[in-house]
Amino acid sequence: MNFLLRTDSYKFTHWKQYPPKTTRIYSYLESRGGMFPNTVFFGLQYYLKHYFEGPRFTPADIAHADEFCLQHFGRDLFNRQGWTRLYDKHHGLLPVRIKAVPEGTVVPLQNVLVTIENTDPEFPWLTNYLETLSLKLWYPTTVATLSREIKRIIGGFLERTGDPSLLPFKLHDFGYRGVSSEESAAIGGAAHLVNFKGTDTVAGIVLLQDYYQAKSMPGFSIPASEHSTITAWGKEHELDAYRNMLQAYPTGLVACVSDSYDIYNACEKLWGEMLKPDVVHRNGTLIIRPDSGDPVTVLTRVFDILGEKFGSETNSKGYRVLSPCVRVIQGDGVNMFTIQNMLYQLSKFYGWSADNLAFGMGGALLQQLNRDTLKFAFKCSAAEINGKWQPVYKDPVTDPGKNSKHGRMALVESEPGRFHSIENVQGAEFENQDCLVPIFENGKILLNHDLDSIRERAEVHFGVPSLSTAQVEK
Numbered sequence: 001m002n003f004l005l006r007t008d009s010y011k012f013t014h015w016k017q018y019p020p021k022t023t024r025i026y027s028y029l030e031s032r033g034g035m036f037p038n039t040v041f042f043g044l045q046y047y048l049k050h051y052f053e054g055p056r057f058t059p060a061d062i063a064h065a066d067e068f069c070l071q072h073f074g075r076d077l078f079n080r081q082g083w084t085r086l087y088d089k090h091h092g093l094l095p096v097r098i099k100a101v102p103e104g105t106v107v108p109l110q111n112v113l114v115t116i117e118n119t120d121p122e123f124p125w126l127t128n129y130l131e132t133l134s135l136k137l138w139y140p141t142t143v144a145t146l147s148r149e150i151k152r153i154i155g156g157f158l159e160r161t162g163d164p165s166l167l168p169f170k171l172h173d174f175g176y177r178g179v180s181s182e183e184s185a186a187i188g189g190a191a192h193l194v195n196f197k198g199t200d201t202v203a204g205i206v207l208l209q210d211y212y213q214a215k216s217m218p219g220f221s222i223p224a225s226e227h228s229t230i231t232a233w234g235k236e237h238e239l240d241a242y243r244n245m246l247q248a249y250p251t252g253l254v255a256c257v258s259d260s261y262d263i264y265n266a267c268e269k270l271w272g273e274m275l276k277p278d279v280v281h282r283n284g285t286l287i288i289r290p291d292s293g294d295p296v297t298v299l300t301r302v303f304d305i306l307g308e309k310f311g312s313e314t315n316s317k318g319y320r321v322l323s324p325c326v327r328v329i330q331g332d333g334v335n336m337f338t339i340q341n342m343l344y345q346l347s348k349f350y351g352w353s354a355d356n357l358a359f360g361m362g363g364a365l366l367q368q369l370n371r372d373t374l375k376f377a378f379k380c381s382a383a384e385i386n387g388k389w390q391p392v393y394k395d396p397v398t399d400p401g402k403n404s405k406h407g408r409m410a411l412v413e414s415e416p417g418r419f420h421s422i423e424n425v426q427g428a429e430f431e432n433q434d435c436l437v438p439i440f441e442n443g444k445i446l447l448n449h450d451l452d453s454i455r456e457r458a459e460v461h462f463g464v465p466s467l468s469t470a471q472v473e474k
């Protein structure tokens with residue numbers, strides 16, 4: 001698609017609207033609020049490599065956009081001269097500077113994450129032309145933030161009731177089919193893998209390999225059944241379908257959806273009696289997947305049956321852990337709140353360790369989010385007019401929450417995890433403390449972040465009081 005058309009229609013008309021003698025427009029990206037204390041910044045490198053780097057347009061694209069706008073508006077509004085001059089001077093490269101906090105950084109809400117400004121004074125209108133593309137960073141950042149919050153929740157339960165080393169595989173991405181596009185699946189799936197290692201969203205892995213130098217395989221899965229591979233055997237042959245699963249994968253982990261007819265009968269009679277010797281003597285772990293009913297009700301009874309049939313032991317933290325030959329994965333009705341509820345009820349009222357249960361999360365992980373989840377905004381905060389930088393801001397009486405920051409900015413980390421957005425920065429002030437690092441200039445990507453470094457920055461540390469949470473509570 002023509003780069004010139006990757007913007008909102010009204011932006012075709014904005015070049016005429018800035019004050020005379022405007023030479024620079026400086027804008028920034030922030031999360032203005034939301035239900036989490038922090039954001040995990042992620043996704044910029046994909047957007048830079050895919051949409052910003054190198055020559056982005058040709059004279060043919062300008063001609064095409066010109067004709068498009070003529071039809072679209074029914075009159076001549078397109079900035080033909082400006083785009084032609086931009087091409088003649090920069091040959092399709094974008095004369096903007098982008099600074100950003102390194103991906104994976106955990107930044108408290110309401111801080112500047114990215115700044116964009118034009119580097120050539122002839123093209124101040126280019127900065128906000130890029131808003132439509134840039135603001136899409138809300139999506140990978142919101143998925144990475146949600147996924148990390150759930151990691152904190154599950155991690156807390158593992159610390160209290162079991163083995164925290166199991167955490168990387170406790171939240172598996174089931175979301176590929178439930179997202180609105182292949183690109184969203186790739187971006188969202190990659191964002192989840194900043195925090196976890198289990199996924200069925202293959203597109204997310206490919207994105208990390210193509211855009212984030214993922215060295216070793218960044219996401220893993222295991223053999224697992226779906227309903228068709230069980231129900232194709234017929235209701236009378238459910239047992240054969242399950243026996244076949246154990247024979248087809250004689251070792252290691254194997255997951256089997258077991259609610260096709262009666263999850264309780266499947267656990268008690270089929271897995272727990274008829275196939276029990278095969279399960280117990282198998283060199284590996286059978287993971288049973290319920291997929292319907294009220295999750296807490298179903299899980300409570302499933303664990304009761306499995307404990308009865310396969311046995312359990314009490315661990316050093318006083319919680320029950322099933323025989324290592326059997327585990328459970330819940331993939332239906334899973335979101336941040338239901339995960340918390342399931343783990344709470346199973347541990348508090350039934351004494352089950354979080355070790356026994358993993359989660360598959362689909363729509364709630366990759367699709368049930370929007371730009372308002374973390375209130376993402378891209379706003380102009382400074383303009384150079386007549387050779388002088390001016391602060392620029394909005395502050396609507398009708399919603400003080402929609403105010404914007406003033407002037408050029410720096411993001412300073414005063415102590416680990418505590419960040420401050422400094423407004424109205426003059427010249428090179430704060431330059432040596434600024435966490436916003438130049439990452440793109442005039443068509444070139446200035447530095448690369450690899451997945452390993454992003455994961456390190458986003459790592460969850462337990463037992464350390466979270467500074468940013470304290471900041472929000474205060």
Ligand code: AOY
Pocket residue numbers: 172173174175176200221222223224225255256257287289329331360
């Ligand atoms: N995958 C763990 C491995 C994956 C899946 C994907 C929608 C898996 C199921 C499982 O165990 O059961 C997309 C629903 C399920």
